Amino acid sequence: MESKIDDPVAHVLHCFQERGGSNYGKEAVTQVEHALQAAYAAEQAGGSPQLIAACLLHDIGHLLHDLPEDAPDHDIDDQHEQLAAAWLTEYFVPEVVEPVRLHVAAKRYLCYADPEYFSHLSPPSVQSLALQGGPMTAQQAAHFEKHPHFDAAIQLRRFDEAAKVPGLHTPSVEHYRDHLEKSLIGRRFRT
Numbered sequence: 001m002e003s004k005i006d007d008p009v010a011h012v013l014h015c016f017q018e019r020g021g022s023n024y025g026k027e028a029v030t031q032v033e034h035a036l037q038a039a040y041a042a043e044q045a046g047g048s049p050q051l052i053a054a055c056l057l058h059d060i061g062h063l064l065h066d067l068p069e070d071a072p073d074h075d076i077d078d079q080h081e082q083l084a085a086a087w088l089t090e091y092f093v094p095e096v097v098e099p100v101r102l103h104v105a106a107k108r109y110l111c112y113a114d115p116e117y118f119s120h121l122s123p124p125s126v127q128s129l130a131l132q133g134g135p136m137t138a139q140q141a142a143h144f145e146k147h148p149h150f151d152a153a154i155q156l157r158r159f160d161e162a163a164k165v166p167g168l169h170t171p172s173v174e175h176y177r178d179h180l181e182k183s184l185i186g187r188r189f190r191t
Contacts, residue, residue, distance in 0.1 A: 037163030
């Protein structure tokens with residue numbers, strides 16, 4: 001983790017520029033393509049700037065660590081959601097941070113609560129699910145449903161799963177600068 005930075009939005013854009021071209025696990029898209037597709041889906045659905053920012057940033061933890069892309073093949077859960085949330089907490093409002101922190105839990109929840117959901121997971125997502133604890137239990141799911149950011153986490157997760165389409169045209173990362181800036185601490189829900 002680095003010390004506090006002056007311009008977190010510029011730092012995010014730099015992370016995507018420098019490391020976003022790496023593969024998104026074993027999916028047929030890169031990290032930046034995946035992030036952009038999730039943000040674009042949220043934008044097309046009329047999501048708030050904070051939900052769109054969360055969708056763009058949900059996997060930034062993959063760009064913050066130095067683990068190999070094939071970490072899941074070595075039974076390593078990179079805990080990217082926790083790494084991302086720890087970094088984002090310094091700069092972004094909870095409406096961005098919490099859905100990011102919870103997007104893995106949301107996958108686990110949906111595998112428990114929605115019988116169809118698991119059958120639509122890609123093989124790499126199934127592999128990571130096993131490392132992340134598998135489907136929730138009934139007790140875990142009941143607890144998760146009470147989280148104040150439950151709905152946003154579920155929305156983000158649905159956009160996340162759909163964001164693996166090779167060659168899909170989306171706006172650039174720069175297009176989302178305003179959503180990121182509106183979501184910074186101290187600039188609360190500027191419109």
